[in-house]
Amino acid sequence: MELVAFLLYALPMVWLLLILRKQIEERRNKDCYILDYECYRPGDDRMLDTRFCGEVIKRTKNLGLLEYKFLLKAIVSSGIGEQTYSPRIMFEGREENPTLDDGLVEMDEFFFDSIGKLLDRSGIPPSQIDVLVVNVSMLPCVPSLTSRIINRYKFRPDVKSFNLTGMGCSASLISVDIVRNVFKTQKNKYALVVTSESLSLGWYNGKDRSMILANVLFRTGGCAMILTNDRAVRSRSMFKLKCLVRTHHGARSDSYDCCIQREDADGKLGFHLGKDLPKAATRAFVDNLKEISPKILPVRELLRFALVSLIRKARLRSGKVGAAAAGPRPVVNFKTGVEHFCIHTGGKAVIDGIGLNLELTEYDLEPSRMTLHRFGNTSASSLWYVLAYMEAKKRLKKGDRVLMISFGAGFKCNSCVWEVVRDLEGRNVWDHCIDRYPPQTLVNPFMEKYGWINDEDPETFVVPDEIP
Secondary structure, X not given: OHHHHHHHHHHHHHHHHHHHHHHHHHHHHOOOEEEEEEEOOOOHHHEEOHHXXXXXXXXXXXXXXXXXXXXXXXXXXXXXXXXXXXXXXXXXOOOOOOOHHHHHHHHHHHHHHHHHHHHHHHOOOHHHXXXXXXXXXXXXXXXXXXXXXXXXXXXXXXXXXXXXXXXXXXXXXXXXXXXXXXXXXXXXXXXXXXXXXXXXXXXOOOOOHHHHHHHHHEXXXXXXXXXXXXXXXXXXXXXXXXXXXXXEOOOOHHHHHOEEEEEOOOOOEEEEEOOOHHHHXXXXXXXXXXXXXXXXXXXXXXXXXXXXXXXXXXXXXXXXXXXXXXXXXXXXXXXXXXXXXXXXXXXXXXXXXXXXXXXXXXXXXHHHHHHHHHHOEOHHHXXXXXXXXXXXXXXXXXXXXXXXXXXXXXXXXXXXXXXXXXXXXXXXXXXXXXXXXXXXXXXXXXXXXXXXXXXXXXXXXXXXXXXX
């Protein structure tokens, strides 16, 4: 009887312990670490200086003086310097007549440079990769780009591959989210995420201002990274994913249409950036922050913000004071939850707007500004150049948290927070120039060289044979 009584008491306890152990193991499997990453830097022969940019614009025959003035204003205010990179097709003068091979060669140069370096440095052989995710929005091809990588590096037949297109500049965090969800159901796995954009097939040779702007803003770049949920290599990893939030406003027509690939009135294909884009980005940004804030901010900051907001609303409803007297709108202090801000380099206005809304300092915005100046807007890969800048400047210390914010067509705003696993000061894509950043000025020389265009008369203007 005593044995029976013991078993009656012991068995439920053993069962509970087994359940608890299973839950702990499942929780551990949900961890997602970045083991290493590699940003791509093309050769100097593909660097876009001021003179060459002028030659490219000059040979675009559809443009007139008004388009020249518009492009000059756009590039001067863009925050982009003259050491960014462009596809090889631009230097061959064939951007108006690209072939599929041009797009594939552009991707191969990135793939086989960055992926090879990453695998060699990390010590992870291709046979150990369980998941492959590639996001390149503007180059759908058959076989897919994932198949191209699998063929080159001879991955295992059972590798799980995901090929994303059309996701825009926020695609890299979507790729990370796919890996995170795979890790929830499988233990000790390794994933390779490859993020880039193909520009060879995306050149717009019309004169619609909303579409010609993309020619000015986007530059060549890419990043490959290895992620894992194997806790045995946790000490070797660089970052641990704390949370990730995706916001998609595609149900709203104005958000869907503000950033879209389409043909212009003359049937020329390009990428349209509409006037509703700032509003769409703001709406998506606000909704995304509402969701991620409770996940990353301390309770005291959430309570402070809620209390100040209630007091301000009560004063406004009383009718005794106006909006000015009620004080400024309360702002959440994100610095109570994160130490670093990794902002998508969509343009100077994007960085300025996020900095203003989150009340960030120039120190906080420096990594994004410098990345925009040195590498330009490299689409979905731009976040990782910003992160690499922080690492090169030795800002990232163990326990620090990094907030990533990205925007993309759809319209989407995706964000996540990484925790730094160990002090980071490794060599990366910034090694060759980090000592020169930040420079004394970010003003590019385009206005100095081409400002004379603003003084020209539309009725008498003729494109000069030689650009001064």
